[in-house]
Amino acid sequence: AQSVTQLGSHVSVSEGALVLLRCNYSSSVPPYLFWYVQYPNQGLQLLLKYTTGATLVKGINGFEAEFKKSETSFHLTKPSAHMSDAAEYFCAYHTGGFKTIFGAGTRLFVKA
């Protein structure tokens, strides 16, 4: 069955530290991959996406993610965390059909 696994429901980093949020997918066909961010009391919004082409994708707010087919991964990184990055992050994918498969989410805490 198609699925998305986000390792760690909570991640805590210090301000200025590297942010690494892990995502692995299970799909038998090439996927379209996404990271969405949800701030408190808001809907999800797109952070970045991979469809085809370059496997390193840059998004908003300094985030980037790399598609690694051999590892079936799409981890999200940011070199230096900011307090405003505190939010919940969702990895998602779809394989060309209508349905987007979302992961369970990872809540990022940023310590001053």
Add this chain to the structure above:
Amino acid sequence: DAGVIQSPRHEVTEMGQEVTLRCKPISGHNSLFWYRQTMMRGLELLIYFNNNVPIDDSGMPEDRFSAKMPNASFSTLKIQPSEPRDSAVYFCASTPGQYTDTQYFGPGTRLTVL
């Protein structure tokens, strides 16, 4: 563009009452999704419309839930009768096309059933 609009933003009702949630998708988008988000179950897809036609409602929990999309600019999700376990945040999202990528989410409706 105003984005996806949902109303009301908050709804508190008593068990057994009918609840109607409303969504206006982004103009020109032809796919619309209703999701439910809870701490226990995360983000669940309830139903998906394409060109105003329901394509897959397999995520609708039970017959108490129904959704309609009478035209391209309006959709409703109705719960009748409501139960406390329906308490959740309900999101509407729209996309430009069936095989598209980004989903544009509304701000959500926080439903509390007492």
